[in-house]
Amino acid sequence: MKPGVLFDLDGVLLDSMPWHVKAWQEAFRALGLEVPEEAIYLHEGAIELDTARKLFEDQGVNPTPEFFREAFRLQKKIFTEKYRKRVKPFPGVEEALRELKREGRRLALVTSSHREILEEVLPGGFLGFFDFVVTGDQVSRRKPHPDPYLTGLSGLRMNREEALAVENAPAGIRAAKGAGLLCVAITTTLPPEHLKEADLIVENHERLFGILRNGRI
Template sequence: MLKAIIFDVDGVLVDSMLFQADAWVEAFKEVGITITRKDIYELEGSNDTRLIKAVFEKAGKEPEPEHFEQLPERKREFLEFDRIKPFEGIPECLNELKQHFKLAMVSGSNRITVGKVVDKFFSGYFDVVVNGSDLERGKPDPDPYLKALEMLNLTKNECIVIENAPLGITAAKRAGLYCVAVASMLEPEAVQHADLVLEEHAALLDYLKNLIPAEPHAE
């Protein structure tokens, strides 16, 4: 029986990936590495440490220890946070869902950014929040989703995951969870390893609303 829904954040709950990617592009430019938005979209869901390692590796370079602190800090400074908004219909949908299910948020973003998103848009909605600063191993390792299960005190069969990123889907599947993907930033082919692929947020909202148990008819 479904008891909880676990949500990724960027690209699922909030329309933020464009701004997140542009901020990383600017931060990496300062250390002489040129990347594109698509490079970040493909790494979305990674925590800061894993993302930095992957970008340096692709550029054929080795990060210095200070990069792991300085680059996320510069990225936060470049991030146009005020332009980030929830996807249309998401807050209202969450409000309905939380009457029936526990809700969890699992993000690869760091504690500061996730905290700002929760405070601004989703205060009081989520029973559990796991961010990229909480665990050494982030997505695509299963640890973030296993941590959410532990905090929810539920089994894998009692939860589903809503994702949008290839690494996040891999993490959910490695944790043994049913994963629904919304193809919000990448083409549907890039997220085909999910159990179910929805091509846009309107379809996601319909799917989520259909999970709500029907009211019993009065005799």
């Protein structure tokens, strides 16, 4: 059994991705782009100049740092004003996290969201489940770079053999594997064919937490 578990947030613990995607689509539309829903899901946590350039070049746009700053500003504004109150943890997640803590597991949250967004969308007391939290504004390179997970391991004072990551998107899986972690992917937002780089793919939270609680990985 791995004593440490590092969880992604959006799409893994929070049922938030449909709302983030809507906010991204509206932000891009305001900038004159029509970006397909699946393209945003595939780039979850990694819509940045160095990791999502092709997404915009396919739309005939040469992305600049100024373009990305404006896109992020719009997405954050739209999400905060229209959608953040619709975000909730997936059913059963809080109870499962509580049980993992009772077992003595050390838990980290590793998300590309900024800390201020985290505090706006999470239920009261939710952060108390975690021994360490890594947000996108704490690291110089976000997912798919391994930096967020390396920071999480350091915060838990664990080595890579003692912990595993739970993800739902290609960029997060690559970040976890780049940090040397075993990675479990859950198909909340994308089908299995997009998650093949993970070590194990599970179809729902019942299966995920059943495996974690039974110590099979």
